[in-house]
Amino acid sequence: MDKIKFVKADIADRKAVFELFETENPDVVVNFAAESHVDRSIENPEVFLVTNILGTQVLMDACRKYGIQRYHQVSTDEVYGDLPLDRPDLFFTEETPIHTSSPYSASKASADLLVQAYNRTFGLPATISRCSNNYGPYHFPEKLIPLMIANALNNKSLPVYGNGLNVRDWLYVEDHCKAIDLIIHKGKVGEVYNIGGHNEKTNIDIVKTILKILDKPESLITYVTDRKGHDMRYAIDPTKIHTELGWLPETMFADGIVKTVNWYLENKSWWEKIISGEYTKYYEEMYGNREELK
Numbered sequence: 001m002d003k004i005k006f007v008k009a010d011i012a013d014r015k016a017v018f019e020l021f022e023t024e025n026p027d028v029v030v031n032f033a034a035e036s037h038v039d040r041s042i043e044n045p046e047v048f049l050v051t052n053i054l055g056t057q058v059l060m061d062a063c064r065k066y067g068i069q070r071y072h073q074v075s076t077d078e079v080y081g082d083l084p085l086d087r088p089d090l091f092f093t094e095e096t097p098i099h100t101s102s103p104y105s106a107s108k109a110s111a112d113l114l115v116q117a118y119n120r121t122f123g124l125p126a127t128i129s130r131c132s133n134n135y136g137p138y139h140f141p142e143k144l145i146p147l148m149i150a151n152a153l154n155n156k157s158l159p160v161y162g163n164g165l166n167v168r169d170w171l172y173v174e175d176h177c178k179a180i181d182l183i184i185h186k187g188k189v190g191e192v193y194n195i196g197g198h199n200e201k202t203n204i205d206i207v208k209t210i211l212k213i214l215d216k217p218e219s220l221i222t223y224v225t226d227r228k229g230h231d232m233r234y235a236i237d238p239t240k241i242h243t244e245l246g247w248l249p250e251t252m253f254a255d256g257i258v259k260t261v262n263w264y265l266e267n268k269s270w271w272e273k274i275i276s277g278e279y280t281k282y283y284e285e286m287y288g289n290r291e292e293l294k
């Protein structure tokens, strides 16, 4: 445990970040920090711009000032926009043009461009990875999978946006971390690597799977007003990271989702604390006005 030291600070706080670099003198920096929830970015874009763009700039400025062996930016497949449902042959590659939909994805794409600019202009030894939807332990209960598990356990309705047929490509969080570790050690500076692949599910499938594992009735499902600008399908082509670095996801969705549900069952106190308090207000604002679709 003493290998890990947790310091709570805002990455957009230049003074705090520079002080941390001064005392810790890191040789590798991985930027996992981001405002990441699309729905929140639709309600309030500003904090996404500050944390995701300016925060990235602050971290990279600190890297330039104090010296660094490697900077890695954790990004998202959402920078590529979405794919149509009737073209299952199409996938995002690293060459797919940036084409964002939400304030969240626009902020992440901006950060990616800034990382590439710092690499080219200042020679910052940087890499970028763009992952598909993560799931697993400690997932904040505003996101689809943990939200649906928590609501089902509390016998609350499960709010599915639109018709539930949007598709996401699901990646177990540990597989994601292994890929990042590989990129830091073996990836080529200046390169982008897509992480994910061939684990596509519709939202309604996910929700029904969770209900089945928990032995809860499908009558808990409620179709509600769709998300504004809702992306239809995300799907990653992982050929580059597979052929160049030998990465492949190890956790099958069928196993990962059971592990995840069990983790939420065994760690109720963690998420119950979150969904009381501040989060209750957020939930009311987000779902209170959503119309139920018949």
Ligand code: TYD
Pocket (backbone or CB within 6 Å): 037, 038, 039, 133, 142, 143, 144, 145, 147, 159, 160, 161, 162, 166, 167, 168, 203, 227
């Ligand atoms: P989310 O977990 O927010 O990830 P992202 O938007 O980054 O893919 O949502 C995953 C999918 O689930 C997305 O298509 C929106 C949908 N969704 C719902 O249907 N209901 C919900 O309450 C939430 C949070 C998401």
